[in-house]
Amino acid sequence: xxxxxxxxxxxxxxxxxxxxxxxxxxxxxxxxxxxxxxxxxxxxxxxxxxxxxxxxxxxxxxxxxxxxxxxxxxxxxxxxxxxxxxxxxxxxxxxxxxxxxxxxxxxxxxxxxxxxxxxxxxxxxxxxxxxxxxxxxxxxxxxxxxxxxxxxxxxxxxxxxxxxxxxxxxxxxxxxxxxxxxxxxxxxxxxxxxxxxxxxxxxxxxxxxxxxxxx
Amino acid sequence: xxxxxxxxxxxxxxxxxxxxxxxxxxxxxxxxxxxxxxxxxxxxxxxxxxxxxxxxxxxxxxxxxxxxxxxxxxxxxxxxxxxxxxxxxxxxxxxxxxxxxxxxxxxxxxxxxxxxxxxxxxxxxxxxxxxxxxxxxxxxxxxxxxxxxxxxxxxxxxxxxxxxxxxxxxxxxxxxxxxxxxxxxxxxxxxxxxxxxxxxxxxxxxxxxxxxxxxxxxxxxxxxxxxxxxxxxxxxxxxxxxxxxxxxxxxxxxxxxxxxxxxxxxxxxxxxxxxxxxxxxxxxxxxxxxxxxxx
Numbered sequence: 001x002x003x004x005x006x007x008x009x010x011x012x013x014x015x016x017x018x019x020x021x022x023x024x025x026x027x028x029x030x031x032x033x034x035x036x037x038x039x040x041x042x043x044x045x046x047x048x049x050x051x052x053x054x055x056x057x058x059x060x061x062x063x064x065x066x067x068x069x070x071x072x073x074x075x076x077x078x079x080x081x082x083x084x085x086x087x088x089x090x091x092x093x094x095x096x097x098x099x100x101x102x103x104x105x106x107x108x109x110x111x112x113x114x115x116x117x118x119x120x121x122x123x124x125x126x127x128x129x130x131x132x133x134x135x136x137x138x139x140x141x142x143x144x145x146x147x148x149x150x151x152x153x154x155x156x157x158x159x160x161x162x163x164x165x166x167x168x169x170x171x172x173x174x175x176x177x178x179x180x181x182x183x184x185x186x187x188x189x190x191x192x193x194x195x196x197x198x199x200x201x202x203x204x205x206x207x208x209x210x211x212x213x214x215x
Numbered sequence: 216x217x218x219x220x221x222x223x224x225x226x227x228x229x230x231x232x233x234x235x236x237x238x239x240x241x242x243x244x245x246x247x248x249x250x251x252x253x254x255x256x257x258x259x260x261x262x263x264x265x266x267x268x269x270x271x272x273x274x275x276x277x278x279x280x281x282x283x284x285x286x287x288x289x290x291x292x293x294x295x296x297x298x299x300x301x302x303x304x305x306x307x308x309x310x311x312x313x314x315x316x317x318x319x320x321x322x323x324x325x326x327x328x329x330x331x332x333x334x335x336x337x338x339x340x341x342x343x344x345x346x347x348x349x350x351x352x353x354x355x356x357x358x359x360x361x362x363x364x365x366x367x368x369x370x371x372x373x374x375x376x377x378x379x380x381x382x383x384x385x386x387x388x389x390x391x392x393x394x395x396x397x398x399x400x401x402x403x404x405x406x407x408x409x410x411x412x413x414x415x416x417x418x419x420x421x422x423x424x425x426x427x428x429x430x431x432x433x434x435x436x437x438x439x440x441x442x443x444x445x446x447x448x449x450x451x452x453x454x455x456x457x458x459x460x461x462x463x464x465x466x467x468x469x470x471x472x473x474x475x476x477x478x479x480x481x482x483x484x485x486x487x488x489x490x491x492x493x494x495x496x497x498x499x500x501x502x503x504x505x506x507x508x509x510x
Binding site: 012174 | 224235257313472473
């Protein structure tokens with residue numbers, strides 16, 4: 001299996017290293033043709049304003065939207081979360097409006113306000129996730145079909161999932177955290193070859209499993 | 216659950232988010248907007264680009280805080296600013312302004328001929344220049360969370376930048392090839408802390424992100440730096456001293472992303488107008504060389 005990592009700019013090498021660590025090949029995606037044969041896609045951290053321009057310039061918007069619509073799993077971190085949001089609070093147009101959230105860029109302030117903290121992410125088990133937040137965004141509204149995966153101590157939402165799209169405001173790829181990537185890979189193999197009795201787009205780890213029988 | 220701000224991971228991490236990108240020198244809020252619109256990942260706010268600092272002569276200092284603030288208000292991408300080597304009070308002022316990164320830079324006139332800034336004492340992250348691996352590791356030991364090779368700023372001539380990135384990369388490769396018992400002597404020869412030397416030998420790369428600076432003035436220059444191992448580029452005079460800055464800026468951003476694809480490099484290099492004029496290094500007196508500042 002190959003997982004694409006958008007490599008226009010940002011921390012794409014770090015995501016490819018995590019994938020390698022869990023035994024999966026990561027492919028750098030700079031042009032639409034690089035998406036051929038990928039089972040899922042990661043949108044990494046970086047500068048969302050830069051990525052937005054490069055996505056438009058190299059006509060990546062449509063092919064990535066098609067990939068998301070096909071049900072292939074997508075994982076966005078930080079800038080990647082911004083790219084996936086349906087509404088960006090400071091007024092910029094959305095890029096891939098596939099995730100029903102409102103997002104605020106640089107929500108904590110400038111670099112001096114960047115921070116680290118531990119987060120509970122029940123979906124990933126009891127061990128907390130170490131969150132590294134760098135000029136990070138925050139989710140200000142979630143739509144009815146969006147699952148909240150993690151909140152800060154003050155209640156603000158920093159990780160979400162809607163169907164095949166997962167997004168975090170922080171950087172698991174900088175913290176030696178592999179569980180988000182493992183989840184992505186599990187979802188990708190399920191999408192590639194739905195197991196007996198299951199249907200496409202209905203993932204076993206999703207909370208509302210739509211009445212799917214327990215194994 | 217404890218929350219900690221300005222940790223080593225967040226300082227180093229911001230540089231990781233800038234990788235594959237172009238950081239552009241800007242001298243006005245209007246320039247900053249042009250840079251952001253062209254796809255710059257960050258801007259360096261300063262009063263004069265290096266070519267003009269070189270032409271003006273005299274002592275070059277930290278820029279006016281009012282100018283830096285105006286630039287911070289003009290864009291949403293990170294804003295960096297320069298302090299003189301060893302001038303920790305300029306750095307304190309820049310930190311108080313809330314800049315996202317400080318460049319302790321040889322482009323300004325050094326304030327101290329023995330000591331660089333103790334960068335561990337600051338919450339804001341620092342980037343520092345280097346000419347080889349030993350210099351890079353000395354700056355990292357002092358707390359630099361990002362490194363850039365120096366090149367020769369304000370010349371529009373890539374030759375020194377190529378020399379410096381090659382020196383760093385071949386230094387890393389040489390360390391990676393050594394036996395463990397050879398690293399103590401290597402640390403002595405590099406004049407760098409053993410722990411950092413051992414880390415580079417083990418991982419085969421620098422512990423922080425490394426960009427190339429100093430002399431990049433075309434898309435091909437940026438791609439050359441990237442193919443030689445840079446993780447991104449700083450462009451100083453090369454953009455706003457060219458005939459069509461917005462166009463040159465866009466082209467250098469495209470070339471930095473697609474550095475390994477000559478067909479795209481050919482496409483983005485077409486019809487850019489004249490790059491900055493540039494200087495032959497032999498015409499610059501030793502005393503006017505910026506890269507030799509710092510140690």
